[in-house]
Amino acid sequence: MRILFTNDWKAKTIAALLGVVFAAGAQAEEKAQPPADPAFEAAKKAILQLTPAQIQEMNRAMDEMERSKSKPANNPTPIVASDVIYLAPGSPIRSARLAANNTSSLVFLDATGAVWPIESYDSNAEVFNITHPKTQKHVLKISPKTAYAVGNLSITLEKLDVPVGIQLVAGFEKVVDYRHEYHIDAQGPNARTDPSKKPDIIDDDMLSILDGVPPAQARGLKTSNQLAEVWELNGQYYIRTRAILLLPAPIARQKSSDGTTVYKTAKLPSLAMSENGRYVQVRVYE
Numbered sequence: 001m002r003i004l005f006t007n008d009w010k011a012k013t014i015a016a017l018l019g020v021v022f023a024a025g026a027q028a029e030e031k032a033q034p035p036a037d038p039a040f041e042a043a044k045k046a047i048l049q050l051t052p053a054q055i056q057e058m059n060r061a062m063d064e065m066e067r068s069k070s071k072p073a074n075n076p077t078p079i080v081a082s083d084v085i086y087l088a089p090g091s092p093i094r095s096a097r098l099a100a101n102n103t104s105s106l107v108f109l110d111a112t113g114a115v116w117p118i119e120s121y122d123s124n125a126e127v128f129n130i131t132h133p134k135t136q137k138h139v140l141k142i143s144p145k146t147a148y149a150v151g152n153l154s155i156t157l158e159k160l161d162v163p164v165g166i167q168l169v170a171g172f173e174k175v176v177d178y179r180h181e182y183h184i185d186a187q188g189p190n191a192r193t194d195p196s197k198k199p200d201i202i203d204d205d206m207l208s209i210l211d212g213v214p215p216a217q218a219r220g221l222k223t224s225n226q227l228a229e230v231w232e233l234n235g236q237y238y239i240r241t242r243a244i245l246l247l248p249a250p251i252a253r254q255k256s257s258d259g260t261t262v263y264k265t266a267k268l269p270s271l272a273m274s275e276n277g278r279y280v281q282v283r284v285y286e
Contacts, residue, residue: 074099074147076174082181082207082256085164095167098128099176100147106140106166107181108157110188113255117158117189124151128168144170159189181257183207206254209238210262224283228271232286239263239271243280247272 050058076099083094098104108116115138123130123142127149131141140155148171155164164184205215209231214220218231218238229240239245240262245253248271250263271282 074171074174076102076176078102078178079175080179080181080211081177082183082211084185084204084207085182086185087162087164093165093167094182095169096142096153096180097173097175097177098142098144098149098168098170099173100144100171102176102178103141103143104177105179106142106153106177107179107257108138108155108164109181109183109255109257110191111183111185112187112192113183113257113261114188114190114192115257116160116184119156119158121153121155123153123168127151128153142168144168147171157184157188160184160186183254203252205233206238206252206262206264209240210254210256210260212240214238222285223271224285225280227273227275227280228282230271230284232267235267237263237265237267237284239265241273243273243275245271245273 076097085094086092096104096106108118110116117137118132118140121130121132121140127145128151129143129145130153133139133141140153142153149168150170150172151168153166153168155166157164164182166182205218208215209218214231215233218233221230221232221237223230227241227243231238231240236251240260242259242261245261245263245265248265248268250265252264253261255261269284269286271284273280273282
């Protein structure tokens with residue numbers, strides 16, 4: 001007797017055989033897999049049982065943990081400061097207050113407020129990251145590698161025979177110097193000279209007013225124009241402004257790198273100033 005194999009019967013037979021092969025392969029793969037980790041399975045089961053609200057609460061907890069990790073235990077207040085560096089032996093050593101995850105800019109100026117380029121510098125590279133921007137030769141950018149660090153920085157300025165020393169302190173202060181200007185008590189290679197004016201004289205009171213923090217004994221005075229801030233101290237006026245003072249003639253002046261200037265003058269009820277080429281008269285009220 002002859003048996004006839006139809007195309008439909010052949011297709012069903014091939015499909016059945018393939019099913020057997022795939023099933024055998026799957027069983028072999030299951031046998032090859034290592035046994036499940038009980039701890040992992042328990043954690044997965046616990047997570048799958050969480051409600052949407054519980055998942056959101058877990059995400060908030062993880063976010064708070066990441067935020068706490070990135071926030072330093074000592075969260076210092078950022079400030080802009082300035083100091084005078086005296087070159088005479090026995091003069092006080094100035095410092096820079098640093099903080100982890102913060103970059104501080106140390107700016108070097110001469111007695112006239114002109115930039116004083118840095119020739120070289122030296123410090124502990126294992127503790128502090130220091131860079132010297134090519135476009136700002138009078139600036140050093142520094143950040144500590146650890147939360148707490150103490151060290152020093154030795155700087156050689158162009159055409160200055162003696163090195164300048166700065167103490168570096170990180171993590172121990174309640175403030176961090178975002179920018180710290182150091183005014184060297186001498187005229188540098190870029191000094192602003194004007195034979196018609198008296199030489200610039202640096203004193204701590206002028207620098208305090210330049211920082212916007214006048215001495216406690218200074219008395220603030222009202223003016224007719226916000227162009228100038230005026231304080232009376234020791235029988236003289238201290239005028240803080242971004243304009244040019246014409247009258248009275250300054251006894252001394254100190255300029256910041258951002259263009260702000262403090263003038264020390266005699267006491268006069270009226271100031272003559274120039275702002276962008278425009279003449280301005282400012283009244284001072286005692």
